[in-house]
Amino acid sequence: MKKNILPLILYFGVVPLVLSFITIFIQANNFLLTTILPLVIGGLTAGGIASRTLHKTDDKKGRSLLFLFPLAYTAVLWGIFMLINSGFYGADSWLVYGIFHIAMAPIFFMTILMGEGRLFLWAPLAYELAFVFSIFTSFLVKRARPAFNKKQALTLLTVFVVAMGTGSAVQWQRSKTVLPSYGFEYGRGYSSTDLTPYEVTNPGNILPKLESPSTFKIKKPSDMPVLDGAEAAFPVYSAFANNVYENISNVANVSEIVSFTNTIYAYERLLSGVVDIYFGAEPSKEQQEMAKRQGKELVMTPIGKEAFVFFVNPKNKVDSLDVSEIQSIYSGKIKSWLELGGKNERIIAFQRPENSGSQTLLEKIMGDTLIMEPLKEDVPEGMGGIIEQVADYRNYDNSIGFSFRFFATGMRDHANIKLLAIDGVEPTPENIASGKYPFTANLYAITLKNNTKPGIEPFLEWMQGAQGQEIIEKIGYIKN
Numbered sequence: 001m002k003k004n005i006l007p008l009i010l011y012f013g014v015v016p017l018v019l020s021f022i023t024i025f026i027q028a029n030n031f032l033l034t035t036i037l038p039l040v041i042g043g044l045t046a047g048g049i050a051s052r053t054l055h056k057t058d059d060k061k062g063r064s065l066l067f068l069f070p071l072a073y074t075a076v077l078w079g080i081f082m083l084i085n086s087g088f089y090g091a092d093s094w095l096v097y098g099i100f101h102i103a104m105a106p107i108f109f110m111t112i113l114m115g116e117g118r119l120f121l122w123a124p125l126a127y128e129l130a131f132v133f134s135i136f137t138s139f140l141v142k143r144a145r146p147a148f149n150k151k152q153a154l155t156l157l158t159v160f161v162v163a164m165g166t167g168s169a170v171q172w173q174r175s176k177t178v179l180p181s182y183g184f185e186y187g188r189g190y191s192s193t194d195l196t197p198y199e200v201t202n203p204g205n206i207l208p209k210l211e212s213p214s215t216f217k218i219k220k221p222s223d224m225p226v227l228d229g230a231e232a233a234f235p236v237y238s239a240f241a242n243n244v245y246e247n248i249s250n251v252a253n254v255s256e257i258v259s260f261t262n263t264i265y266a267y268e269r270l271l272s273g274v275v276d277i278y279f280g281a282e283p284s285k286e287q288q289e290m291a292k293r294q295g296k297e298l299v300m301t302p303i304g305k306e307a308f309v310f311f312v313n314p315k316n317k318v319d320s321l322d323v324s325e326i327q328s329i330y331s332g333k334i335k336s337w338l339e340l341g342g343k344n345e346r347i348i349a350f351q352r353p354e355n356s357g358s359q360t361l362l363e364k365i366m367g368d369t370l371i372m373e374p375l376k377e378d379v380p381e382g383m384g385g386i387i388e389q390v391a392d393y394r395n396y397d398n399s400i401g402f403s404f405r406f407f408a409t410g411m412r413d414h415a416n417i418k419l420l421a422i423d424g425v426e427p428t429p430e431n432i433a434s435g436k437y438p439f440t441a442n443l444y445a446i447t448l449k450n451n452t453k454p455g456i457e458p459f460l461e462w463m464q465g466a467q468g469q470e471i472i473e474k475i476g477y478i479k480n
Helices: 002-024 031-056 069-085 094-100 102-114 119-141 150-175 231-244 262-272 285-293 323-331 357-366 405-411 429-434 456-464 466-475
Strands: 178-180 227-229 277-280 298-312 376-380 386-390 399-404 440-448
Touching: 002 031, 002 069, 002 102, 002 119, 031 102, 031 119, 069 094, 069 119, 069 150, 094 102, 102 119, 150 178, 227 231, 227 262, 231 277, 231 298, 231 405, 231 440, 231 456, 231 466, 262 277, 262 285, 262 440, 277 456, 298 357, 298 405, 298 429, 298 456, 298 466, 323 357, 357 399, 399 405, 440 456, 456 466
Parallel strands: 178 376, 227 277
Antiparallel strands: 277 440, 298 399, 298 440, 376 386
């Protein structure tokens, strides 16, 4: 018994532990590849060394079967923890999994930090499969037959397959509602698109200029209202500041005056008094309640019009939806495009985070109809592991998403989408201006009634005036 345990400790304890420490010192961009590759090479090498011992003894004690146990052990352990965590690699209990796989502890530590949950399975499996492959390849080359019990081997194989199947089933089920992360690359992680072309500090920005000098100017940085808002509104208020705030690009704390933290955080900053003017769609019910609880009164100044649009991949045969069909899609009642005249494919309906401007408008369209759970994504958080958040839109053939027309067609690189007509009415500038398109929304500049900063009131009046509306129209919104 002791003679059988010692090889297991050596080849599946000491050797992988050494390899684990080696992998964490390898510096490369692809963390997954640089972790797996040394384990595969190490597994092949260790398996080759172990096979020499087996051939010398003719494997009379069936030790080759012993080397299949770690594979079954890994599969069973992974399957159990997948069931416990419903496939979420960000759960704290994976730390316990690491204790049961102590030889891989250094790798699992880095896995948690890097947010690469796949390595909980593939790190030990890569080494173990390579080890077993090396041993059985050596038997084939030398035309030798291992002397293990076939029933025991079949049992181990069955356990491995069932355990892997269980874990994979959990993962497949999760894939229906949780997608791999795309993540936000821009704006310190707040933005899903590159806002650089609209920044006042960018000498090559594409912000529109007025035909004649601005009739309203704010010269002192201390008098400049602090601006923040929704991603889709950033080009608007950045252009306002570029035309009204004198020499704004040279102001020392420009990023604090013309700031961007997206809808949810910007609204909270407005209520806390950090931000003077918030730009975006109407606040959600929860945001309005937040203002009431804090005793704050919102002043909502409409400065432009925009269309709330639904879009699909151009390959989708569906060109128009009515309101009831949208409600049925986002409540989960209609699940296939076939029911709407399209292909027999499952509808992948993307949503936006709660309290974002576009999600608020979806809730308004849905009325009393409950919205189904949104698609999520597992997001690596660098030194903080993995979190779940609402998935950003992916332009799959069977997807549907929603946003504001300008953001979907002007700011995002989503040229390959098709805007849907609603009740047969397309979201054209003419239909938006006339109000014929049913999902027309206001773009607001929102302030607090008790904010007495001198520049706010005349700035709001300027936005609603001829020059402010000129900027609105040049950006791509519809003027009031």
